[in-house]
Amino acid sequence: MHVQKNVCDSLLGTLLGDPHKSKDTDNARCDLMKLKIRHKLHLYEDKERLMKPAAEYTFINADRQKFCNFIRKVKFPDGFASNLRKNVAPNESRIIGLKSHDCHILMQRLLPVGCRAFLNKTISSTITELCTFFKKLCARSIKVSDMVNAQQQLILILCKLERIFPPAFYDIMIHFVMHLPEEAILGGPVYMRWMYPFERYLKKLKDYVRNQSKPEGSIAEGYVVEESLTFCSWCFEDIYALYRINADDVSPELLSLASQTNDVVHSYPACIVNGVRFLTYDRDIRRKTQNSGVSIAGTSDEIFYGQLQDILELSYINSFSVVVFRCRWFKCDGKRKVTENNITSIDTSREAYKDDQFILAS
Numbered sequence: 001m002h003v004q005k006n007v008c009d010s011l012l013g014t015l016l017g018d019p020h021k022s023k024d025t026d027n028a029r030c031d032l033m034k035l036k037i038r039h040k041l042h043l044y045e046d047k048e049r050l051m052k053p054a055a056e057y058t059f060i061n062a063d064r065q066k067f068c069n070f071i072r073k074v075k076f077p078d079g080f081a082s083n084l085r086k087n088v089a090p091n092e093s094r095i096i097g098l099k100s101h102d103c104h105i106l107m108q109r110l111l112p113v114g115c116r117a118f119l120n121k122t123i124s125s126t127i128t129e130l131c132t133f134f135k136k137l138c139a140r141s142i143k144v145s146d147m148v149n150a151q152q153q154l155i156l157i158l159c160k161l162e163r164i165f166p167p168a169f170y171d172i173m174i175h176f177v178m179h180l181p182e183e184a185i186l187g188g189p190v191y192m193r194w195m196y197p198f199e200r201y202l203k204k205l206k207d208y209v210r211n212q213s214k215p216e217g218s219i220a221e222g223y224v225v226e227e228s229l230t231f232c233s234w235c236f237e238d239i240y241a242l243y244r245i246n247a248d249d250v251s252p253e254l255l256s257l258a259s260q261t262n263d264v265v266h267s268y269p270a271c272i273v274n275g276v277r278f279l280t281y282d283r284d285i286r287r288k289t290q291n292s293g294v295s296i297a298g299t300s301d302e303i304f305y306g307q308l309q310d311i312l313e314l315s316y317i318n319s320f321s322v323v324v325f326r327c328r329w330f331k332c333d334g335k336r337k338v339t340e341n342n343i344t345s346i347d348t349s350r351e352a353y354k355d356d357q358f359i360l361a362s
Contacts, residue, residue, distance in 0.1 A: 001100050001194040003180065004134055006173040008103035008111075011127070014165065015115065016067070017058050018094055024055060028168035035167070056120060057164050061093070063118035068092040070114050071106075075290030078277045081105040083288060101196055108135045112343055126160040128341040133157065135342075137180055138190050151181035266313040271323060273361045278325070281307050294327050296359055304353075305330050305346050311361070323361040329353040 013021025029043045029052055044051050054060070059067060072088040084105070087097050098106070112131045116124040133150055136142070154177065162170065184190055208222030209215045269283045270291075277291050284292040292308045306327035314322045329352050330336070336347035 001104065001190075001196065003173055003176045004107055005098075005100045005103040007130075007177060008107045009098070010169060010171070010173065011130075012095060012098075012106065012111070014057065014169065015059055015119075016064055016094060022058075023169040023171075024058060024166055025168065026050070026052065028166040031167050038166075041166075057123055059118050065092045067114050067118060068095060071095060071110060074110060075288065076105070077291045077293075078289050080289075081109075084110075085288065100199075104138070104196075107131050108138065112341060116341075116343075122160075123164055125341055126157065126164060128343070129153070129157050130161070132342050133177075137184060140189065140191060142184060142189055144185055147181040147185050151178075154178060154181065264315060266315070268311040268313065271311050271361065273323070278308055278311065278361075280311060281309060281328075284308075294325060294359075303332075303344075305332060307348075309357075312358075324358045325361055326357050327359060329357070 009021050010023055012018075014023045016022075017024070026043065029041060032038050033042050041053055041055055044053075068088045069092055072085050072092070074084065082099065082102060084095075084102060087095050087102065089096055108131055112128040115127050119127070133154055136146065136150055158174070158178070161174075187193060205219050205223070209218040210222075211218050270277065270279045272278070278294075279287070279291040281292045284290060294306045294308050296304050296306075298304060306329040308325055309328050310326040312324050312326060314324065316322070330346055330348050331350040331352035332346060336350065338345045
């Protein structure tokens, strides 16, 4: 994960022209002069001043501010990423203070989308291919054949980058990328071996500290309290289940669904399903995170995209209930759904399936 962070810092710093992290320095331009290549990027003197021509792989000032503004306004679901708004400099010309997981999100989610609007197609598609490689590498499940093919493709990707960026861009971290597919083949999925869960857990342990003079004791006390509460909740759940044993062959859920629903239908602005938080659009627009997006696979493996409008709870007998989502679906036929470089763009201006708005929350 640290290789991905270092690659992201070098790539993002070069694109934004960050004076602290950019690989496009004056010395890098001097290397081009010594190698006698890319004459358009050579330094030259103008009125006793050394001038550095603008490169195609860096954003101009206006595009730099637009890209930073895009990063500042982007919204992710709760718990998916940190608030990247705080990492954008006040003048919207730099992105600073990125953690390892921030670079993980930027490389795999934001950089492929943001760079294609401000760079030519050759450069943006090459950067997208590199980001797609990291996305495949960090997938929940990987195949050995996919990693073998990815390693072959990675050679071509790095050769393309070598034709775009100056030689100074290729430090030891760029070389380490070549070994990542082989490491995944030998060690298994990357997500089983990275440090993100442990860093989050350390943050959780730090929140237990109430007495700054004795942090170890505070952590131990908070850990014991949470374990006790968790154990008690499990115990009470088992006791509650014992009183609900039914001798009949019909399950309570089937009996409840076969009966008529109650007249009362509850509406909620938010709910949590399988550990994922969903919010209605009316509530979501006032937040810094985004949790109203919905997607569902059809019978023919077609993906339908929509926006959560309402959360309804249907009550049955025996205290049984079913939660359904009322969604606003988008029309995704023809030019309204475009997939390029593994990035899917949806036109949200037209609605569809107005007579079939409901899906189960599960």
